[in-house]
Amino acid sequence: MRGIELIQTANQTNIAVEKLNLYYGANHALKDVSVDIGEKSVVALIGPSGCGKSTFLRSLNRMNDMIDSVRIEGSIRILGENIYDKNVDVEMLRKRVGMVFQAPNPFPKSIYDNVAYGPRIHGIRDKKQLDEIVEKSLRGAALWDEVKDRLKDRATGLSGGQQQRICIARALAVEPEILLMDEPTSALDPVSTAKIEELIQELKKDYTIVIVTHNMQQAARISDKTAFFLMGELVEYNDTEKLFSNPNNKKTEDYISGRFG
Numbered sequence: 449m450r451g452i453e454l455i456q457t458a459n460q461t462n463i464a465v466e467k468l469n470l471y472y473g474a475n476h477a478l479k480d481v482s483v484d485i486g487e488k489s490v491v492a493l494i495g496p497s498g499c500g501k502s503t504f505l506r507s508l509n510r511m512n513d514m515i516d517s518v519r520i521e522g523s524i525r526i527l528g529e530n531i532y533d534k535n536v537d538v539e540m541l542r543k544r545v546g547m548v549f550q551a552p553n554p555f556p557k558s559i560y561d562n563v564a565y566g567p568r569i570h571g572i573r574d575k576k577q578l579d580e581i582v583e584k585s586l587r588g589a590a591l592w593d594e595v596k597d598r599l600k601d602r603a604t605g606l607s608g609g610q611q612q613r614i615c616i617a618r619a620l621a622v623e624p625e626i627l628l629m630d631e632p633t634s635a636l637d638p639v640s641t642a643k644i645e646e647l648i649q650e651l652k653k654d655y656t657i658v659i660v661t662h663n664m665q666q667a668a669r670i671s672d673k674t675a676f677f678l679m680g681e682l683v684e685y686n687d688t689e690k691l692f693s694n695p696n697n698k699k700t701e702d703y704i705s706g707r708f709g
C-alpha cells in the first residue's frame with residue numbers, strides 16, 4: 449500500500465486536458481483531445497505535418513489567443529486550475545508555462561540581458577539578485593561554463609546550439625513549472641542536438657516538458673510518454689517504449705513504421 453502511495457505521489461497530474469476542440473475559423477484543428485500529463489516527465493508530440501501538434505502545444509499557454517479566428521472548447525487544467533477561465537492572468541500563465549521555439553530567437557542584446565529580461569519585466573531590479581538568477585538559469589541550461597566570461601557579449605553572436613540554450617535559460621529565469629518546446633533542435637547540428645537532448649533529461653528532474661518533434665528517434669530517446677496525432681485527433685497516448693515497440697493502434701503502427709507521413 450505504501451509503495452502504491454509513493455508511486456502515485458511521484459506521478460501527479462500536472463496538465464489535464466479534457467475534450468479540447470480547437471477551430472481556426474471553419475478548420476477543426478483539434479478534435480476532442482483528452483490527455484493527462486504527469487509532473488516532472490517528458491511528453492513528446494508526434495504526427496505528420498499539419499496534424500495539430502503545434503496547435504496543441506500552443507494551447508497549453510494560450511499562445512493561440514493571439515489568433516483572431518481561433519475558437520476553443522473543452523478545458524485545460526494546470527495543477528487543477530482551468531487556464532481558459534476568464535479571470536486567468538495570461539501573463540502569469542506564460543510565466544508558469546514557458547516556451548522555447550524551433551529557431552533560436554535570442555533578443556539582439558547581451559547574454560546577460562537576454563536571461564535577465566523576464567525577471568526584470570516581473571519587477572526584479574536588484575543587481576545582486578539578477579546576477580544570481582542569470583547564473584542559476586545559465587547553469588540550468590548547461591551554458592554557464594561556456595559564457596560566464598562574456599556575459600556582456602551579444603547573444604546573437606553565439607552558435608545556434610548556444611543560442612537555443614540561451615532561449616532555454618531565458619525561459620528558466622522566470623521559474624516556470626512547465627516548459628513547452630516546439631521542435632527545439634530542428635535547426636541544430638547533431639552535436640548541439642545531443643546537448644539539448646541531454647539537457648532535457650536533466651531539466652525533467654525539475655520541470656514538466658512537452659516537446660513537439662518530427663524526429664521519432666528523438667521522441668523515443670527523450671520522452672516518457674508519446675502522443676501520436678493524426679488530422680487533429682489524438683490517436684494514441686502511451687508510454688514511449690510501448691508506443692514504439694507495440695502500439696495499441698494500427699494507425700500508430702503504420703506511422704512509426706514509415707508507411708505514411
Ligand SMILES: Nc1ncnc2c1ncn2[C@@H]1O[C@H](COP(=O)(O)OP(=O)(O)OP(=O)(O)O)[C@@H](O)[C@H]1O
Pocket residue numbers: 472475477495496497498499500501502503504515
Ligand atoms: N495560425 C493559423 N491560422 C489558421 N490555421 C492554422 C494556423 N496554424 C495552424 N493552422 C492549421 O491547423 C492545422 C494544424 O496545424 P499545426 O501547425 O498545429 O500542425 P503541426 O502538426 O504542428 O504541423 P507541422 O508539423 O507542419 O508544424 C493545419 O490544418 C494548419 O493549417
